Amino acid sequence: xxxxxxxxxxxxxxxxxxxxxxPGTIIVKKTLRSRVICLAxxxxxxxxxxxxxxYPALYDPLKACVGxxxxxxxxxxxxxxxxxxxxxxxxxxxxxxxxxxxxxxxETMGAVCALVYLVTMFFFxxxxxxxxxxxxxxxxxNREQVYDASIELIHKGRALRMFPHSKLAEYLAALLSLFSxxxxxxxxxxxxxxxxxxxxxxxxxVLPLMFVYYVDFGVTRVVVPExxxxxxxxxxxxxxxxxxxGVFYYIYMLSLAIFLPNSINILAGINGLEAGQAxxxxxxxxxxxxxxxxxxxxxGLRAEHPATEAHLLSTYFMLPxxxxxxxxxxxxxxxxxxxxxxxxxxxxxxxxxxxGILGHFAKTLMLFLVPQVFNxxxxxxxxxxxxxxxxxxxxxxxxxxxxxxxxxxxxxxxxCKIQAILLHTMSLFKLIHLExxxxxxxxTSASNMTLINLVLTWTGPLREDxxxxxxxxxQAGTCMIGLTARHTIAPILxxxxxx
Amino acid sequence: xxxxxxxxxxxxxxxxxxxxxxPGTIIVKKTLRSRVICLAxxxxxxxxxxxxxxYPALYDPLKACVGxxxxxxxxxxxxxxxxxxxxxxxxxxxxxxxxxxxxxxxETMGAVCALVYLVTMFFFxxxxxxxxxxxxxxxxxNREQVYDASIELIHKGRALRMFPHSKLAEYLAALLSLFSxxxxxxxxxxxxxxxxxxxxxxxxxVLPLMFVYYVDFGVTRVVVPExxxxxxxxxxxxxxxxxxxGVFYYIYMLSLAIFLPNSINILAGINGLEAGQAxxxxxxxxxxxxxxxxxxxxxGLRAEHPATEAHLLSTYFMLPxxxxxxxxxxxxxxxxxxxxxxxxxxxxxxxxxxxGILGHFAKTLMLFLVPQVFNxxxxxxxxxxxxxxxxxxxxxxxxxxxxxxxxxxxxxxxxCKIQAILLHTMSLFKLIHLExxxxxxxxTSASNMTLINLVLTWTGPLREDxxxxxxxxxQAGTCMIGLTARHTIAPILxxxxxx
Numbered sequence: 001x002x003x004x005x006x007x008x009x010x011x012x013x014x015x016x017x018x019x020x021x022x023p024g025t026i027i028v029k030k031t032l033r034s035r036v037i038c039l040a041x042x043x044x045x046x047x048x049x050x051x052x053x054x055y056p057a058l059y060d061p062l063k064a065c066v067g068x069x070x071x072x073x074x075x076x077x078x079x080x081x082x083x084x085x086x087x088x089x090x091x092x093x094x095x096x097x098x099x100x101x102x103x104x105x106x107e108t109m110g111a112v113c114a115l116v117y118l119v120t121m122f123f124f125x126x127x128x129x130x131x132x133x134x135x136x137x138x139x140x141x142n143r144e145q146v147y148d149a150s151i152e153l154i155h156k157g158r159a160l161r162m163f164p165h166s167k168l169a170e171y172l173a174a175l176l177s178l179f180s181x182x183x184x185x186x187x188x189x190x191x192x193x194x195x196x197x198x199x200x201x202x203x204x205x206v207l208p209l210m211f212v213y214y215v216d217f218g219v220t221r222v223v224v225p226e227x228x229x230x231x232x233x234x235x236x237x238x239x240x241x242x243x244x245x246g247v248f249y250y251i252y253m254l255s256l257a258i259f260l261p262n263s264i265n266i267l268a269g270i271n272g273l274e275a276g277q278a279x280x281x282x283x284x285x286x287x288x289x290x291x292x293x294x295x296x297x298x299x300g301l302r303a304e305h306p307a308t309e310a311h312l313l314s315t316y317f318m319l320p321x322x323x324x325x326x327x328x329x330x331x332x333x334x335x336x337x338x339x340x341x342x343x344x345x346x347x348x349x350x351x352x353x354x355x356g357i358l359g360h361f362a363k364t365l366m367l368f369l370v371p372q373v374f375n376x377x378x379x380x381x382x383x384x385x386x387x388x389x390x391x392x393x394x395x396x397x398x399x400x401x402x403x404x405x406x407x408x409x410x411x412x413x414x415x416c417k418i419q420a421i422l423l424h425t426m427s428l429f430k431l432i433h434l435e436x437x438x439x440x441x442x443x444t445s446a447s448n449m450t451l452i453n454l455v456l457t458w459t460g461p462l463r464e465d466x467x468x469x470x471x472x473x474x475q476a477g478t479c480m481i482g483l484t485a486r487h488t489i490a491p492i493l494x495x496x497x498x499x
Numbered sequence: 500x501x502x503x504x505x506x507x508x509x510x511x512x513x514x515x516x517x518x519x520x521x522p523g524t525i526i527v528k529k530t531l532r533s534r535v536i537c538l539a540x541x542x543x544x545x546x547x548x549x550x551x552x553x554y555p556a557l558y559d560p561l562k563a564c565v566g567x568x569x570x571x572x573x574x575x576x577x578x579x580x581x582x583x584x585x586x587x588x589x590x591x592x593x594x595x596x597x598x599x600x601x602x603x604x605x606e607t608m609g610a611v612c613a614l615v616y617l618v619t620m621f622f623f624x625x626x627x628x629x630x631x632x633x634x635x636x637x638x639x640x641n642r643e644q645v646y647d648a649s650i651e652l653i654h655k656g657r658a659l660r661m662f663p664h665s666k667l668a669e670y671l672a673a674l675l676s677l678f679s680x681x682x683x684x685x686x687x688x689x690x691x692x693x694x695x696x697x698x699x700x701x702x703x704x705v706l707p708l709m710f711v712y713y714v715d716f717g718v719t720r721v722v723v724p725e726x727x728x729x730x731x732x733x734x735x736x737x738x739x740x741x742x743x744x745g746v747f748y749y750i751y752m753l754s755l756a757i758f759l760p761n762s763i764n765i766l767a768g769i770n771g772l773e774a775g776q777a778x779x780x781x782x783x784x785x786x787x788x789x790x791x792x793x794x795x796x797x798x799g800l801r802a803e804h805p806a807t808e809a810h811l812l813s814t815y816f817m818l819p820x821x822x823x824x825x826x827x828x829x830x831x832x833x834x835x836x837x838x839x840x841x842x843x844x845x846x847x848x849x850x851x852x853x854x855g856i857l858g859h860f861a862k863t864l865m866l867f868l869v870p871q872v873f874n875x876x877x878x879x880x881x882x883x884x885x886x887x888x889x890x891x892x893x894x895x896x897x898x899x900x901x902x903x904x905x906x907x908x909x910x911x912x913x914x915c916k917i918q919a920i921l922l923h924t925m926s927l928f929k930l931i932h933l934e935x936x937x938x939x940x941x942x943t944s945a946s947n948m949t950l951i952n953l954v955l956t957w958t959g960p961l962r963e964d965x966x967x968x969x970x971x972x973x974q975a976g977t978c979m980i981g982l983t984a985r986h987t988i989a990p991i992l993x994x995x996x997x998x
Contacts (some may be wrong), residue, residue, distance in 0.1 A: 090689050092589050118679070119703060123706070125706075125710050126709060126710055129710075129714065164715050165664035165667075166664045167712070168664070168714070169664050169668040172668055172671040172672050172711075173671050175675055176675045178669055178672055179675060179679060179682065180617070180621075182682060183614065183678065183681060183685075188684075191585055191587050191589060204618060204621065207621045207624070208621055208674070211624050211625055211628075212667070215662050215664075215667070258884070321699055366501060439757045
């Protein structure tokens with residue numbers, strides 16, 4: 001089709017890039033089977049999108065969203081190999097330190113995902129609001145009613161008056177925040193913005209969303225357990241037991257928006273981990289959404305759960321995220337042929353933070369982030385320089401075994417008394433591996449305080465993909481426990497379940 | 500304040516960058532006077548922003564907008580010298596071909612402008628909608644009324660119900676389009692996207708705006724002159740004489756969004772021209788807005804023009820654009836210390852196209868684009884390869900005189916008969932300068948068909964800044980004629996003026 005293609009098309013006959021290929025070339029095998037699957041998926045996607053206006057009307061946007069997500073996956077999978085060498089050419093590349101030959105890998109491929117995601121969401125807008133502006137029938141599929149021109153005009157007029165501008169504003173604000181996150185993420189990948197500056201980038205990106213939240217919901221009440229409620233408010237109990245956080249609710253949302261993108265960015269550095277954890281969390285958010293949406297749909301309950309709309313919106317944001325993340329993971333999984341870049345971590349984190357804010361389920365979201373929270377707290381002594389922090393804390397690649405080993409921080413001078421107490425305590429709980437000077441008995445080195453290194457000290461050296469699998473299993477396990485707790489313990493604590 | 504600063508601070512004592520400075524260093528003289536002016540401007544800006552909630556309430560967002568624009572100017576002026584060397588470091592630079600030593604100049608500085616512009620617009624959102632969500636008084640400054648808590652709640656409730664979500668959606672959609680234009684512009688500057696691909700980038704960026712236009716206004720009627728009206732519609736004349744363009748109206752808006760950014764991008768290549776033309780057009784749009792807004796304000800007319808709201812929105816978009824463009828021009832004017840990049844052309848063009856679409860004055864806008872339209876039509880024979888087109892058509896720099904001369908296209912083989920007729924005709928109207936083979940009398944070369952080269956063939960060689968001034972005077976002159984025609988001839992043609 002174009003000059004850039006042949007290098008990729010030739011890939012059908014060869015497995016690995018040769019010297020002749022430009023650096024960062026991603027070889028994609030194009031077998032007959034893969035072509036047929038690709039065509040079939042496109043067909044399914046298009047039929048879902050263009051038949052999405054069938055009945056019952058409520059299903060529509062969801063079907064279209066599935067269709068668009070499939071397309072987003074296919075487009076991302078096709079774009080990454082084409083753009084990989086281009087990214088390397090203009091300077092977006094990194095060397096994979098976890099491999100023997102340290103190959104040059106295209107970096108910031110998350111930007112491709114993010115752009116595909118956002119353009120998909122652009123095209124999805126009309127489908128999301130279709131039912132409001134085209135026709136408002138009397139229900140039961142009586143669409144033929146409105147074919148009479150005058151009635152159609154009346155109906156259209158009514159439909160336009162009914163148009164949920166607040167929902168549109170919400171959706172647009174969410175996309176706006178994501179776009180600004182994309183720009184800031186790419187700027188970070190390009191200029192290596194300093195840690196203290198980039199920490200607050202999500203705070204700027206989330207501004208439009210906060211404003212829309214303020215004017216649209218203004219809900220600053222959170223449900224709290226009964227005993228907390230009775231602690232604050234002495235009087236008769238009203239269900240649900242809520243307290244008004246006021247301005248603190250906005251600070252709480254802002255913190256979520258700052259914490260989530262950065263926490264995904266910190267738990268990173270091995271092939272497939274960034275995209276993998278985002279995928280696992282997104283799937284669990286989707287699963288939680290399904291718990292609200294499906295009962296009403298499957299059992300045909302007329303009275304839907306009041307939170308259904310919010311969880312539908314969350315679903316519309318999650319499905320394309322899962323699609324582009326899967327596409328990215330295809331190239332980012334061990335041995336990686338593309339790196340995700342800070343852009344992806346920020347972007348995916350922001351999508352998750354947004355659905356938490358808009359869907360008003362920020363607390364549930366936090367239950368899915370146990371490994372990230374743990375990793376952050378566990379890293380804190382090094383991040384805040386209570387203990388020495390080397391520039392890189394990635395696990396060390398052992399070229400002899402081909403396995404990853406925990407990286408270590410070497411103390412010169414020896415740690416002071418307070419540091420030593422901290423380190424010994426952590427060692428007692430097997431949270432750290434220490435080495436001692438055989439003569440003086442003082443601590444000479446410790447394993448670095450990241451979840452990745454901690455797993456390696458527990459399991460012993462692992463190959464990179466095994467390590468990623470263990471970490472993702474931990475993620476999935478904690479998410480599972482969190483989700484179960486959300487719907488078993490929480491109802492007891494809060495006095496009711498909101499499913 | 501930081502490590503990057505000293506290079507700039509030292510600038511107080513030196514005028515030009517030395518060998519020791521990193522490439523792309525922009526020396527800024529910081530005199531006492533400039534510091535005082537800067538401080539005074541900041542003070543004025545802050546007082547405008549934070550006193551903007553006074554009475555009469557209608558003035559508020561406008562005052563805040565002026566304040567934010569001043570801040571945007573100051574921030575852009577401060578950021579460009581700091582980020583210049585950083586941009587050069589990561590590969591955003593160009594060589595100035597219009598100078599003897601072809602210095603390395605930071606490129607894509609338009610991205611800085613665009614980002615400052617967008618973040619300014621983020622912060623402006625609450626001020627724009629302040630009057631709707633804080634209080635709805637009975638007018639005349641009776642704000643104390645609502646201090647009673649219960650009344651406040653009622654009022655707040657009413658204010659929230661009254662909240663113009665459609666306006667918010669409009670504003671957010673506009674920002675969303677601008678953000679996507681910024682991303683696509685940067686991608687173009689980075690990867691040199693092919694001409695045929697980048698032509699349609701604005702079409703994707705403008706999608707959300709088109710959708711909001713569809714659901715919010717759905718106005719696809721345009722005012723046409725009486726004779727056009729009577730040509731289409733045989734019957735009684737109704738004022739205003741409008742015809743419904745239907746779907747063609749959307750195609751028309753889409754074309755505007757595609758044409759405007761690209762046309763600014765084509766009329767480019769000499770110091771100060773891109774930013775200068777955007778500035779001139781923006782000032783005239785602002786002037787046209789003022790014609791609608793000021794009469795109502797100054798003479799205290801209760802019944803404001805129905806288009807006032809639209810022109811106010813346009814003003815809110817124009818003022819910060821003028822501010823950041825002025826800041827950019829400060830560094831882009833001859834001799835340029837920063838290049839604007841395609842990013843700026845796309846971005847500024849998109850802001851202009853947007854206000855034309857949202858303000859429903861696309862036709863008026865076209866009157867301000869006469870040089871761009873002329874340049875496009877005039878370039879057409881070369882753009883569509885009817886006549887040979889060299890890779891670059893910038894004017895040629897003559898190192899001996901230091902002046903710019905028209906660049907030429909040399910024909911080998913000699914032009915065919917049809918081409919020769921076209922060239923001779925254009926030469927007859929002094930639209931082109933031809934050279935002939937003294938022996939055969941055939942055409943050997945012609946001046947390139949761009950407005951810039953045309954001006955040079957008329958005036959003779961000019962220094963770069965003189966040329967830019969001539970071109971900007973042409974822009975201002977045609978805008979002046981256009982604006983006058985808009986409010987003198989148009990009312991006769993259309994049967995009324997809508998001022």
